[in-house]
Amino acid sequence: MPDAAARPAPTRPPGALWGDLLGRLPVALAAAVAAVCALAVPLVLLDAWRPWTAVPVVLVLGALAARIGWQVPAPAAPRWAVLLTLGVAAGHALWAGATRAEHLVLRRDAGSLANYAHHLSVHGGLPVDPSLRALGGPEALADPNVTVASPAFYEVGTGADVTVVPQFLLGAPALFSLGEWAGGWTGLLLVPALLSGAAVLAVAGLAGRLVGVRWAPLAAAVTALAQPVLHAARSTYSEPPALLLLAAAAALLAAACASRGTTAARLGGGAGLLFGGAGFVRVDALREVLLLLPVVAVLLVRRHPAARALLAGAVATTVLSGAAAVALSRPYLATIWGSLLPLLALTVLVALGCAVAVRLARGGFLARVGVLRSPRLPDVVAGLLAVVLLGLASRPLWLVVRQDPEDPGAKLVAGLQQRQDLPVDGGRTYAEHSVDWVAWYLGWPAVVVAAVVAVVLLRRLVAALRSGAELPAWSGPFAVALGSVLLTLYRPGITPDHPWADRRLVPVVLPAVVLLSVAGLAAALRWVGAWRAGELRAGRVPARLVPVVAGVGAVLLLAPAAAATAPVAGLRTERGQVAAVRTACRAFSPGDVALAVDSRARNEWPQVLRGVCGVPAASIVVPSRLGRPGSPAVVQAQRAAIDRAARRVREAGGRPVLVAADDPASLVRLGVPERAVRQAVRISTTEDERVLEERPDGAQRIHVGLWLAEAPGG
Known part of the structure; x- marks a missing residue:
């Protein structure tokens, strides 16, 4: 028997290294970002967020988190696809940095976040001293x-x-303050661009995992071209780190659903940590945690090894980020309490409902419910989604959404209406136009294709749940994203002046539409390819049909995004x-x-x-x-x-x-x-x-x- 030491090391498949860059690098970056945000909380509370204390700990903890993130399974990828994707992400970051805003004199949220970050970089803690003695x-x-x-x-x-x-919240200003330590105001203002480049790479990595690695460059390009993504990357907004964390969390969730044993548990725990960790940068990240609970419930019913770790990770970082918000941002929470309290209450109700549903399912009760066993259930649920999507898109024809006309935001809207020669109705939120906002930046072809694909995928998901078949890897990310998109489009909850309002679309809505539309194009090509393979001998289908469809589809996705961004691409x-x-x-x-x-x-x-x-x-x-x-x-x-x-x-x-x-x-x-x-x-x-x-x-x-x-x- 030959010596074990003489055995050749197992060889990795071709493209494994390139697949690592696409599938593992963005997850590692997101893990490092989440670790930095979590670390900032105790250091800021101790007035110790200073270069000589924070930087060494940040480097060690960030490297450890990145190393853990690097353990994620990644599909092999061709070199051209990865290089093209990296080029798109880097180009996006470079362009956003070159055209960065200098919003310091406080007029909108970016100015307040920049001043917040500067205070952290100089003083190392909170609150701000008002110099009462002077x-x-x-x-x-x-x-x-x-x-x-x-x-x-x-x-x-x-x-x-x-x-x-x-x-x-503390997370985004803490990240931006690292840039000021490295390069003054220029460094601070460049951090969002770097985070946005990493976020584009994360969306591409998610596309590679769910649609196919050859589709990653297209997903990256459409995301990078979307004007709201570029707008958020140019200024000190919290959307770039939120997008990075959520896209990486979705990738981990997909990998966990496709894995077994301890690997699934490890990946599920990482996904939960990142979903909850997004709460360090955006308070509305609780919405994604809420939507994650039904996914956990389904995995628990099926006794999937990722279920408990996914829940534990999400609960842990949600509690930590919530405690940080209460400790450091309590006045802000008070101002949004009218929106936050219903979300908290709904989260509790959904958690209780999921717990009851898991118990009933494991006891066999749900299997005896006739409606849930009906073969028509997938069609009915998919049809309901189609009706909801049509209703959201058609709202401008039959609905005007209003808020309290005495709200401070209503007064701003009334002033804008007067200056733009519109009927003065300050109570309008323009939320009925939310689907139009998406179409402005991605085009109606992408919106329509994404809607059709969402309906088809929901039908497949319900069919798999009904039959007990193995769930596709995309099930978890799809369920969370679909719910988040519907809730955001129904109630954007932001002052409706553009492009400022459009950053609400950045963390979930735009990347979800991009991924669904790219998945639709990929499915169309597979269908055309199969059709051509069966019909080519009869001479009825041209051999060049597949590349033609691919080219036309790519143009239909890229051209509207490029056309919408072109007029403002060079603005600084x-x-x-x-x-x-x-x-x-x-x-x-x-x-x-x-x-x-x-x-x-x-x-x-x-x-x-x-x-x-x-x-x-x-x-x-x-x-x-x-x-x-x-x-x-x-x-x-x-x-x-x-x-x-x-x-x-x-x-x-x-x-x-x-x-x-x-x-x-x-x-x-x-x-x-x-x-x-x-x-x-x-x-x-x-x-x-x-x-x-x-x-x-x-x-x-x-x-x-x-x-x-x-x-x-x-």
């Missing part, structure tokens, strides 16, 4: 006309315990804001305290001055019931509030500086001599459009200004 002590905020709150930065506490708490919005903020910081002297006095200054500058410039900042506010800005009653109330605030600042040894962003007249009305007003910042730049009823195809000009003057009475 404002005159806790008594300063006892004045009803003085606040340290600003959009996305909440004033929390009372007396000497007042702090400022940022909006949103908010340019000059990094330099403008630096200029603003230089305009202040030690001991200065900023008091924002007009609406734009109160919205855009307090956290920038406080967090970037290190200037204590507060806002002067008066009740809207006193009248319009600039009216005598409002000006009188402002002057009185400024006098009180300025006196406290001077008593504390500081110099009160009034800050305006609308125009210098805002300061002159408050008693400041015109000659005493100095312009610190004035730039003309662009931001994305804010359109309601059509696809955005350009940018709009905005002016960012900052006028300063010492408060009267010094």
Whole structure:
């Protein structure tokens, strides 16, 4: 018997290494991202999120997570497909980075996340110190006309315990802050592009696993071309890491469903950890965890080895991310409680329902229910889905969705309607057009094909469940994605100005439509190939039909996405804001305290001055019931509030500086001599459009200004 040491090592199949890059690399990257987000929570709570403490731990934990992620089984892949996919993902990241926005002066969510990330990179913890002593002590905020709150930065506490708490969850700002440690503001602003490139690769890897590795480049290209994906990659949004985590989680779930034994359990646990880990970056990731529960229930009934690990992983990271949100983002949770509470309640109800269903199924009760044994069940369920999809797409013909017209978002919508010469109805959410939004960016061919494929796949899934046949690997990801797409399209839950609203489609809706439409094209080619193989001898089917169908199908998927993105592909919005903020910081002297006095200054500058410039900042506010800005009653109330605030600042040894962003007249009305007003910042730049009823195809000009003057009475 020959020596075992002399036996040749088992050879891997051709294309295995390339398959590793496509199937394992994005999962490893997602595991590292999830580990960093989880690690940030205790370090931020300990005020220890600093380069010398966080970076070594991040590197070790990230490498460990990536190594675990690298153990995922990956199908072999041809070199050309993987190289093309990597090229698409890298090109997407490079282009997004080259056309990155510089959204620092706070106007939308990207600005708040950038300022949040900067605070973490500099101070290493939360909450934000409002510098009460410089404002005159806790008594300063006892004045009803003085606040340290600003959009996305909440004033929390009372007396000497007042702090400022940022909006949103910790995960994305923590990731962005790593970039600032590496390369300042440029590094911070580039991180979303890098994460988006990894997310495109993850979608391609999922396509390779579910549709076929040769289809990965097409899935990557359509995803990368989709304008909402590019828009989110250019700015500091949480969607790129969310897409990366969810796509990798779906890939692990598919691999787990196709595996057995301890491998299935390990993969299921990893999938659950990533599904729940998405909750570190987006609060609505709870929706995907909710939709994962029926998948777990089915796997439990079938005694699949992945079931318990999948549930344990999802519960573990969901609980951890939820605890982090409560500890660090409680004011944000309070503002969305009206939407969050029903989601939490529904999650509990679904969990209880699934537990009961598992018990009934294992006891044999469900097998005796006539409806569930009916051979017509797959057709009925698929037909119901078709009706739902048609209903969603046709809503603009028979429905207008509205919200409370007194909601702050409704007032913004009313203003946009007035400027765009639309009927003023601020209560409209435009949610009935959600399917149109998808078609804007991917085209109606992709939407229709995806809908047809979804109906067909649901019929096959229900048939497999009814018969007890082995479930396809795509079953779990399909069920979660289908439910998430339907819920998102039914209620997008976002201010409906575009392209800002379209990022709601990025984490699940757009990649799901891309994967379903690519799967439809792949199925069409298989059908044409089989047809040609059977009919070619009779001379009835041209030999070139397969490549023609492939080419036409690829064009139908790529062309609409490219056409929608082309008008804005080269836009680089908010340019000059990094330099403008630096200029603003230089305009202040030690001991200065900023008091924002007009609406734009109160919205855009307090956290920038406080967090970037290190200037204590507060806002002067008066009740809207006193009248319009600039009216005598409002000006009188402002002057009185400024006098009180300025006196406290001077008593504390500081110099009160009034800050305006609308125009210098805002300061002159408050008693400041015109000659005493100095312009610190004035730039003309662009931001994305804010359109309601059509696809955005350009940018709009905005002016960012900052006028300063010492408060009267010094």
